[in-house]
Amino acid sequence: MTTESSFRADYCESAAEEYAIEQTVGNRFLREYTDLTPMAGPKAAAIDALAERDGAESYLLVECKRKYSFRGIGQLLLYDYLFRRDRAAVRRAFAERERPWDSKRAVSGFEAHVAADGGDRHRYYPKPEIATVDRRLVLGDRPSHGSLLVAACDTDIDVCCESSDWWPMTGEAFDRTVDPTPDIEACLSELKGRPKLETPAEEIVAWKFLTGPHAPPAVRASERVREVPVGTRIFGDEAGRYRADLVVYIPARRTFYVVEVKSEPDVSGFQTALGQAVSYAALFRHDWGLPVDRVVPVVAMDTAPVLAKAYRDDRYGTYNEMVERAAETTDEAAIWFERSLAV
Structure with missing residues (x-):
């Protein structure tokens, strides 16, 4: 089987744009935000491939996965924000120091956000403020369910897949609709859940989120259903077997929280949960014909990874x-x- 790194190399070599590989993100932001040592090695957050456009004002962020990955969705959403914040932090640092950096070593860790002066390769200035960032998930295998493309489309992520050539799949997302639910609370009686989550560890985190001392006030008095199928009402069997850990109805807001629970206190688990939360919320919204502001994706974790x-x-x-x-x-x-x- 092709490794992810060689698969990524194949994509980058075939693309019209030039890519920087394994571009670290978040370190400059963390240096400004916390007293922690910047991440390095396997703990570093890194964009698989990064293309610079329009004089460094626009970028394309790419994550490469052999198969459709909710973690890939979460990585793109997280790295988009961190990359922008890194640029802002570099520009702010330059304004405070009032002079360029004078060596490659001085800009180590944030090379993507500086450029050498044309007349002096040892003087580095910040690149301009970022205007736009596009996000792309590149896959080796075609997704088995079209519902996954809908979830990606709803998060403004382009999906490409390998065949005889690289080709976009976003346009293949099913264009299906259901009649909007006239009474939003009618959804509750039709949700088919299960009595508990898959693992005891997740059940503990769910209990803390729903009824613990630090539970959101609106959630404590809510109706909730565990392990709710998403996407099946509109896509049928083509949706796969995806279940939201919790669907919580907040009467005061007339809003559904679609919650992904994770017990692992690491960045990888957070990235996966973020991708699942926004994707499952999209499928739930399509299932019931609900407007965007009536469905809120939620990530619930016991211990927060630093990043x-x-x-x-x-x-x-x-x-x-x-x-x-x-x-x-x-x-x-x-x-x-x-x-x-705090509230």
Whole structure:
């Protein structure tokens, strides 16, 4: 079987654009945000492939996976934000120091955000503010279920697949609709769940999120269903066997929380949960013909990985602000840890 690195190399060599490989993201942001040593080696967050466009004002972020991967979706969403924040941090550092960096060593770890002066290769200046970032998931194998393409489309992620050539798949997403649910609460009686989550560890995290001392106030008085199938109402068997860990109905907001629970306290688990949360929320929304602001993706974890906590706390000021943002967009999620943001 082709390794992921050789698969990525094949894609980059066949593409019209020039790519930087394994571009580390988040280190400059973390240096500004925390006192922690920047990540390195296998712990570093890195974009598989990065293409620079329009004079360094626009970029294409690429994650390469042999098969469709919810972690790949989560990585793209996370790295998009971190890459922009790295650029902003570099530009702010330059403004504070009021002079360029004078060696490659001085810009180690944030090379993608500086450029050497044309007349002096040893003077590095920050690149311009980023205007746009496009995101692409490149796959070796065609997704077995078209519903997965819908989830990617809803998060503004382009999907390409390998065949005789590289070709986009996003346009193949099923264009199916259902009649909007006239009474949003009618969904509750039709949700087919299970009595508990797959593992005891996940069940403990779910209990803390739903009823623990740090549970969101709106969630404590809510109706909830575990292990809810998503995508099957509109896509049938083509949707696969995907289940949201929790679907929670918040009467005060007339909103559904589609929750992905993770017990592993690592960045990889967070990336997967983020990809699952936004994808399952998209499928749930399509199942019931609900508007975007009635379905909120949520990630629930007991212990916060450092990078995930920094990402959440930097992006959102309060818990309520985070929920509002997740309800307004299709590519953000409310993120809950045992020690959560203040309301």
